[in-house]
Amino acid sequence: MSESRREVLAGVRRLVVKVGSAVVADEGGLSREVIEGLAAEVSRFQRQGYEIVLVSSGAIACGRRKLEIPSRSFTLAEKQALAAAGQSSLIQAYEEAFSRYETHVAQILLTREDLEDRRRYLNARNTLRVLLRWRVVPIVNENDTVAVEEIQFGDNDLLAALVVGLVEADLLICLSEVDALYERDPREDPSARPIPLVREITPEIEAMAGRRPGRFGRGGMISKLRAAKMVNSLGVPMILASGRTPLVLERIFSGEEVGTVFLPGKRRLSARKFWIAHGTKPEGRLVLDEGAVRALREGGKSLLPAGVRAVEGEFERGACVECVDEAGHPVALGLTNYSSGELRCILGARSCEIEEKLGFRGREEVIHRDDLVLL
Known part of the structure; x- marks a missing residue:
């Protein structure tokens, strides 16, 4: 053998x-x-x-x-x-x-x-x-x-x-x-x-x-x-x-x-x-800026609202979404803590601004690193 x-x-x-x-x-x-x-x-x-x-x-x-x-x-x-x-x-x-x-x-x-x-x-x-x-x-x-x-x-x-x-x-x-x-x-x-x-x-x-x-x-x-x-x-x-x-x-x-x-x-x-990588089907897409892409790929960080440039599609909290860079290249898949509507309210926001923009105390991360898979 x-x-x-x-x-x-x-x-x-x-x-x-x-x-x-x-x-x-x-x-x-x-x-x-x-x-x-x-x-x-x-x-x-x-x-x-x-x-x-x-x-x-x-x-x-x-x-x-x-x-x-x-x-x-x-x-x-x-x-x-x-x-x-x-x-x-x-x-x-x-x-x-x-x-x-x-x-x-x-x-x-x-x-x-x-x-x-x-x-x-x-x-x-x-x-x-x-x-x-x-x-x-x-x-x-x-x-x-x-x-x-x-x-x-x-x-x-x-x-x-x-x-x-x-x-x-x-x-x-x-x-x-x-x-x-x-x-x-x-x-x-x-x-x-x-x-x-x-x-x-x-x-x-x-x-x-x-x-x-x-x-x-x-x-x-x-x-x-x-x-x-x-x-x-x-x-x-x-x-x-x-x-x-x-x-x-x-x-x-x-x-x-x-x-x-x-x-x-x-x-x-x-x-x-x-399961996130292979068992789920993306329901929407998030466009990330260069800093967010770098933080995910090189730093193993969670995705924060400040790094999200655009939201595509309609989805609820907990949905699987695809994260792409500004050229449309796939970066990651993850489970979002916010709905598409909520995300559009906090695009580019700093963590301290989330509660003011949404009217309730939300999660700091759009996608926690434990719920995110790099592609």
């Missing part, structure tokens, strides 16, 4: 395993062999003391096969209908497979809106924590039946990364139809070589990803790199490997050079800042 892999696996007790559509489903429908093998492995790991959350795609592909609808381009409503038909079969297959190993499972269906709202986010986190404490394997999927385009995750790679932050996992294992990150898309260049270790996702690494999505999924290598960047920012490593490889989890934890390992950097976000 290489030193890097030993460090990645040392101390791992809670992990998220993401399974792609092309792993659990094919043209013939659900792959019972893959689901059976996954259930056997996860159950063995659970008995060894690991806590595992499974993020599984496959509902739409399963529904298409179940209803015997040929592959083609589907409308959003048709995808939602296929997901409704397929999700029941997908969870039933997992239920049956895990029951043979006396392992209980629970279905968790989420939309992006569930994780953008802090209260609902915390409710989901508490539910998952209880299930893990009860030795139940949560099986998470996007709630495609009700998720309109505005509240979709886009693909389950992003959902899996957010679940890592949600449950504070130690490792993300992404099981895909591809067995690693390659120098170039191996579907287009069979001579491309796999990359066993990525220490930092640079533009050169991103250029290696093919733009084509998977056979059944919406993602592709680009979305997997995005998921890796997200969990790496949290201080969590990710391993990309083939979900069709027999005993893939056993081989990973035995130290075999399976797939690609993405190592986290030294700078690590807290769980709260990770």
Whole structure:
């Protein structure tokens, strides 16, 4: 086992395993062999003391096969209908497979809106924590039946990364139809070589990803790199490997050079800042002067009213807003202590002037540094 892999696996007790559509489903429908093998492995790991959350795609592909609808381009409503038909079969297959190993499972269906709202986010986190404490394997999927385009995750790679932050996992294992990150898309260049270790996702690494999505999924290598960047920012490593490889989890934890390992950097976000950076959707924009930008980037300071030049959009207190410099370049994301209307009253104001301008004693900071993430 290489030193890097030993460090990645040392101390791992809670992990998220993401399974792609092309792993659990094919043209013939659900792959019972893959689901059976996954259930056997996860159950063995659970008995060894690991806590595992499974993020599984496959509902739409399963529904298409179940209803015997040929592959083609589907409308959003048709995808939602296929997901409704397929999700029941997908969870039933997992239920049956895990029951043979006396392992209980629970279905968790989420939309992006569930994780953008802090209260609902915390409710989901508490539910998952209880299930893990009860030795139940949560099986998470996007709630495609009700998720309109505005509240979709886009693909389950992003959902899996957010679940890592949600449950504070130690490792993300992404099981895909591809067995690693390659120098170039191996579907287009069979001579491309796999990359066993990525220490930092640079533009050169991103250029290696093919733009084509998977056979059944919406993602592709680009979305997997995005998921890796997200969990790496949290201080969590990710391993990309083939979900069709027999005993893939056993081989990973035995130290075999399976797939690609993405190592986290030294700078690590807290769980709260990770949620702000990736789980929220900006509702407005604040334009900052040069001094404020410098204070945030170089001094690690909070944002004060004196540094805000303009307010764009309408939002309430507690909303996520994007902070930009005067040229419009992104600087940070944060949760504001003031509504857009209140902020317009105190633009450029010094802290001692806030109460006079608003008529009440407000917070000194527009965004406290604990609620602010630099971009």
